[in-house]
Amino acid sequence: MQPASSCACGAKPRFVFACSGAADVGAVADLAARRLSADGTAAMFCLAGIGGRVPGILKSVETASAIAAIDGCPLDCAKKTLEQAGFTGFGHVRLTDLGLEKGHTPATDEHVAQAARAAAALFAGERP
Structure with missing residues (x-):
């Protein structure tokens, strides 16, 4: 599989966002997103930029063919941040x-491998 961050002649990017919170499950979510980015499943992108409504980041995410959010706990910070910025129809996995x-x-x-498998399943159209 070609890395998500490399150009594939017109291919739309796939992005993964992680809560990256202070709790241990936030750390797991962050590392899982980094693993998906490293293996080319999807490019990890900046959730803080979504929350901050950074125009360039929002514009880039609007071009995505698929988006997944990985949350560590039921607070669903990554999911809510994406939704508040107007993004819908993305995959979501909650580690708890x-x-x-x-x-x-x-x-x-x-x-981390368990979380990464669950999020990768979203990109494959499967339920985690």
């Missing part, structure tokens, strides 16, 4: 729905 527990889920390779 996968059995990861806020405050008790260290950012191990196993937890």
Whole structure:
């Protein structure tokens, strides 16, 4: 698979956003998004730029063929940030729905891989 950040002659980008919060599940969400970006599944993009309504970032995301948000907990900060900026129809995975527990889920390779698989499934049109 070609990395999401490279040009593929007219291919629209796929973006992944992570809550990247202070809790352990936020760290897992962040690392999972980074893994998806590194393996070419989707380009990790700046959620703070969405929240800050940075015009260039908003314009780039409007061109996406697919968007996924990874939230660590039921506060759904990534999902809400995207929605408040007007983005809809994107995939969403909440790590606590996968059995990861806020405050008790260290950012191990196993937890990151589990989160990355769930988010990658969204891009494949599957349910996590």
